[in-house]
Amino acid sequence: MGNPKAFLDIHRQEAGYRPVHDRILDFGEVEQTLNTRERKLQASRCMDCGVPFCNWACPLGNKAPEWNDALYKGDWELAYRLLNATNPFPEFTGRICPALCEKACVLNRFNHEPTTNRENEAAITEAAFREGYIVPRTDIVRSGKTVAVVGAGPAGLAAANALNRFGYKVTVFEKNEAAGGLLRYGIPNFKLNKAIIDRRIRLLEAEGIEFRYGQEISLADAQGQLFKDYDAVVVSTGTPTARDLNIPGRELKGVHFALELLAQQNRVLAGMEYSKEERITAKGKDVLVIGGGDTGSDCIGTAHRQGCKSVTQIEIMPRPVEGPDDPQNPWPNYPRTLKTTSSHEEGCTRRWNINSLEFIGEKGKLTGVRVQEIDWKPNPAGGRPIMVEKGKPEVIKAELCLLAMGFLKPEHPEYPENVFVCGDARNGASLVVRAMASGIEAARKVNAYLSV
């Protein structure tokens, strides 16, 4: 344990975001970094608790007390080794993990100033890359057996990495033109610079993993050739179907799924060109985001950077409680409190208890959405509360409407016994850290299956 009294004297210090007026002019990462001295001070605040709830809360079981101690003592290489022992890609989680560990930190219970684990994780990893501690492994002993991984999102990448290190010849089949899944074609560049993904893929390739892009594998055909050609198959295809809003006017030009906007914007930044007809842009428009979650928040930040006139975000459910504590979901669980992201800070009208009734338009183009305020009453029969109308319908002006209402949990055919499903494809839409943990678990199951 670094400094046993540090948490009493040193306050939590986040690196914070670039100023709004600066960051909304580009798609560069919004988060800043602390200098080395400040970073070590932050690491010193970790109390190395007897019962480390952070470790319990992290789906990867990251050992924050151990690497915080190494970081405090200035041993960046050891800190990286300890971190990498449980987390294959800490450069991703260090940027975009909601830090379940920090909410479970004992200091969060004590004074709502948990250790800055997520930022510490990113700092340790960037230092490790800079100092050359991260190099491809050349000592992998090959078993001669082959495994196919279908889908190169965080679950598939974590599975491929673990399987490759177990000694299998791993081939990753990906329908997109590059790896990363939602890391690349969902999460905006202002949260995760795509060069960070490229850097990791180069390492995985150097360690022997083969990536085949533009390969959409038919999962419906579970008896298909791929399932016979490989000793085992990992299915990590995510949740491809977004929840739709089938109300009148859905066909109007200007109504899109959130991912249509987000994926296209990330592709534009990667150099892809679109015709004027294909291009989805918020430039000069009033934008309405339907869905109050993180995907909706990413649409807000993207709309600002595209030069929108205004953004409104509506949510059918009630406004979450103000934090930091959530009485319904107390520490050390993750609180379901009101979340204000960097994108919300950039400007946005947020409303709750709003139901969408109809997309309205002129000459086939969206001009607004008719909505109505509602209320939720307890259901006498128990279960989901009952929605009741409240107030009069009104029209929210919008030339662009983005549907960010979540994703449907995929259904799978009955697979042969050598097929293992992981990530969002198995659990439904979730988090990068959970997808990675699930990919590692699938790799262990494959290893057990092929080792018999």
Ligand SMILES: Cc1cc2nc3c(=O)[nH]c(=O)nc-3n(C[C@H](O)[C@H](O)[C@H](O)COP(=O)(O)OP(=O)(O)OC[C@H]3O[C@@H](n4cnc5c(N)ncnc54)[C@H](O)[C@@H]3O)c2cc1C
């Ligand atoms: C907009 C958005 C923002 C998010 N932000 C965050 C965040 O900040 N932090 C966080 O922790 N989580 C975030 N998430 C959630 C997180 O991205 C996902 O939980 C995670 O990416 C799931 O990983 P996965 O590998 O299971 O699936 P995915 O990332 O969806 O990857 C699946 C891959 O499989 C490929 N594929 C699908 N079908 C086939 C097929 N038939 N053949 C070949 N390839 C196929 C897809 O092209 C894709 O590359 C966000 C999600 C969205 C939509």
Ligand code: SF4
């Ligand atoms: S991966 Fe997420 S939950 Fe786990 S230690 Fe890192 S920030 Fe915390």
